[in-house]
Amino acid sequence: xxxxxxxxxxxxxxxxxxxxxxxMAKNDTGRTGSNNKGKSAVELKREPKAFTxxxxxxWKNAVALATDAExxxxxxxxxxxxxxxxxxxxxxxxxxxxxxxxxxxxxxxNDAGEExxxxxKLLQSPWFEEFLRHALWxxxxxxxxxELFELDDELELMRAALIPMEHTNxxxxxxxxxxxxxxxxxxxxxxxxxxxxxxxxDRDLGLLNQLTPLILAKKLAMGSWLDYIEKYGxxxxxxxxxNMTQGRADELLEMGLxxxxxxxxxxxxxxxxxxxxxxxxxxxxxxxxLIGVINSEISKLILGQDATSDQKDVTGTYxxxxxxxxxxxxxxxxxxxxxxxxxxKLLLHRLSELSSYYSGLNGLTxxxxxxEDMDNITLIDKVVxxxxxxxxxxxxxxxxxxxxxITGFQSAGPDPGTxxxxxxxxxxxxxxx
Numbered sequence: 001x002x003x004x005x006x007x008x009x010x011x012x013x014x015x016x017x018x019x020x021x022x023x024m025a026k027n028d029t030g031r032t033g034s035n036n037k038g039k040s041a042v043e044l045k046r047e048p049k050a051f052t053x054x055x056x057x058x059w060k061n062a063v064a065l066a067t068d069a070e071x072x073x074x075x076x077x078x079x080x081x082x083x084x085x086x087x088x089x090x091x092x093x094x095x096x097x098x099x100x101x102x103x104x105x106x107x108x109x110n111d112a113g114e115e116x117x118x119x120x121k122l123l124q125s126p127w128f129e130e131f132l133r134h135a136l137w138x139x140x141x142x143x144x145x146x147e148l149f150e151l152d153d154e155l156e157l158m159r160a161a162l163i164p165m166e167h168t169n170x171x172x173x174x175x176x177x178x179x180x181x182x183x184x185x186x187x188x189x190x191x192x193x194x195x196x197x198x199x200x201x202d203r204d205l206g207l208l209n210q211l212t213p214l215i216l217a218k219k220l221a222m223g224s225w226l227d228y229i230e231k232y233g234x235x236x237x238x239x240x241x242x243n244m245t246q247g248r249a250d251e252l253l254e255m256g257l258x259x260x261x262x263x264x265x266x267x268x269x270x271x272x273x274x275x276x277x278x279x280x281x282x283x284x285x286x287x288x289x290l291i292g293v294i295n296s297e298i299s300k301l302i303l304g305q306d307a308t309s310d311q312k313d314v315t316g317t318y319x320x321x322x323x324x325x326x327x328x329x330x331x332x333x334x335x336x337x338x339x340x341x342x343x344x345k346l347l348l349h350r351l352s353e354l355s356s357y358y359s360g361l362n363g364l365t366x367x368x369x370x371x372e373d374m375d376n377i378t379l380i381d382k383v384v385x386x387x388x389x390x391x392x393x394x395x396x397x398x399x400x401x402x403x404x405x406i407t408g409f410q411s412a413g414p415d416p417g418t419x420x421x422x423x424x425x426x427x428x429x430x431x432x433x
Contacts (some may be wrong), residue, residue, distance in 0.1 A: 041149045041195045042185050044167050044176045054083050054219075059212045066205060072172075074142075075179040078165035081141050081208050084215045089295045093302040098136045101335045102129055105369035108361065119360045129392040131160035135199045136335060137340050140207045140302075143170040143200030145187060163196075170202040175281055194353050197346055211301055218294040225287035232283075234262040241268055304331050336368050376402045 062076040085091050108119035131146060138144040145163040152158050168178035174184035175196075187196035200206075237256045241248065249266050256264035265273060299306035305328055343366040351358040374382070379402060383393055399406045 007222055040147060040161060041192055042175050043177065045163070045178065049082070051083060054080055054216065056213065056216060059216070063205065063209065067203065071182060072169060073180055074168060075166045075391060077205070080212070081165070084208060084212060087215050089217065090211060090215055090298055090302070094137070094140050096184070096303065097331060098133060100332050101136055101339055102132060104336060105371070107367060107369045108364040109367055110364055115362075116364055119364050122360060127160045131347065132339055134160060134162050136338060138200035138206070139335075139338070141165065142204050142206040143168070143198055143202060145170070145175065146197050146199065147195055147355040148197065148350060149195045151355060155355040157355070170198060170200075177316045194350065197350060199342060207301065212297060214294050214297055220290055220291045221287050221294070225284070228283070228287070228338070236260075236265065238273060239264070239266045241266065244268060299347055303328055307389055340366055340368060376404070
């Protein structure tokens, strides 16, 4: 070993580990800096997306391939799910559950339950919302593989990138360069393990698997409705003529086509075309009511009830509506427990490995902030009520919450029925500074 090597070893032995890790991260130019924005630890071969009509047979084939014991593939299941999520009602119902969690308050606390505001601010970043969003979606589409790789110049994470479903094989624990490949990069072990987190069980297909027959039935109903409108929305024109020449028939056909954009027929002599009997009124209800029933079933599967999703005429007693709200809250609480478990058991440990920027999270726990926010008027009314009841209030905290400076406290005068002491004027109030 040369003199320089010995000197470097001695210096490194005396340096704190945190400084060594900071320098290592800065030297890793593949992960930091604006010039590397959008780069990933693996290079995927992206393919153009082509949307095609999906059937129940496509669903059966996709599930069979996804659950194959020897060589599972999520290629066709991913394409199917992407098609199903074009349904606005389904997508919005899932997003309702996701955004209720994303908009919930949270905090980082120590073992004593005291909040560490600086640590909480470390998570108040777009990448954290991306991560939590991807994690919650795993309950509906199956396991998600999330990449935590790209850092900025301050060593803060820039994004939580989602590896497309068709590029993952959770059962083998590999990321595929091209969908359908049998081999790929291992992300559960080895050099890449620190940059990837899998949320969800390997063989879980998500709630969308159960929703597939309903959504496909809805798409069929929508398509049939459009077909009905195209054929019968504008009445057809039937032209009868005794002129047997082809030239005249062509003229009448051209005349009819110029009059109307729907079907036109030219018949001769005693020929007759009869259409089946069509509903005279409210023909659209045949399709609309079927779609409404399917939407209701979709809402029940995702939200647990259908009273808060696309119901224009919500009827029922206060008690029944309250039960529906409680059912929805049950799922919300379950989603929050799921999210906090993922963050505490997987994310926080991984962040400390990725960058020293998140060293302030060590020894802390993520928890949801269940305190209620009150408007200033309500808060002041409650403070007055508590003060009148004899409780001592932290006025500095009240001033911080309301933005109203409090310079002192003025107590109320004595009760009119209370005998006054000699020389005391009950109209004069005492002020405590």
